[in-house]
Amino acid sequence: MSVKTRQQLRAARHDRVRKNVIGSTERPRLSVFRSLKHISAQIIDDSTGTTIASASTYEKDGGKGNAEGAKIVGQRLAERAKAAGVSKVVFDRGGNRYHGRVAALADGARDGGLEF
Numbered sequence: 001m002s003v004k005t006r007q008q009l010r011a012a013r014h015d016r017v018r019k020n021v022i023g024s025t026e027r028p029r030l031s032v033f034r035s036l037k038h039i040s041a042q043i044i045d046d047s048t049g050t051t052i053a054s055a056s057t058y059e060k061d062g063g064k065g066n067a068e069g070a071k072i073v074g075q076r077l078a079e080r081a082k083a084a085g086v087s088k089v090v091f092d093r094g095g096n097r098y099h100g101r102v103a104a105l106a107d108g109a110r111d112g113g114l115e116f
Helices: 006-020 067-083 101-111
Strands: 029-034 039-045 050-056 090-092
Touching: 029 101, 039 067, 039 101, 050 067, 067 101
Parallel strands: 029 090
Antiparallel strands: 029 039, 039 050
């Protein structure tokens, strides 16, 4: 019996999510990356492979990597997406569970005006 590590389980979830979540020009993909201390998100047009907007807690005044910081990152990303002309996105949680910081980032993006 082989026991899978936490990283292997996350990678399997990520592959499962990415099979169904594809960004287009009309609805780009909002991709989330979560580390132990920080969280970052970017809006990606998969048809051209370009990043339209991004935000993270690595930035100056980006907040901490906790749930409040994640909500700030989501709101900042929504502002930048609106400036780039994007209002609808498809959410890619990156293999992370939709809970805690990932959910806070999504709520912040919704509060900022993004639809998904």
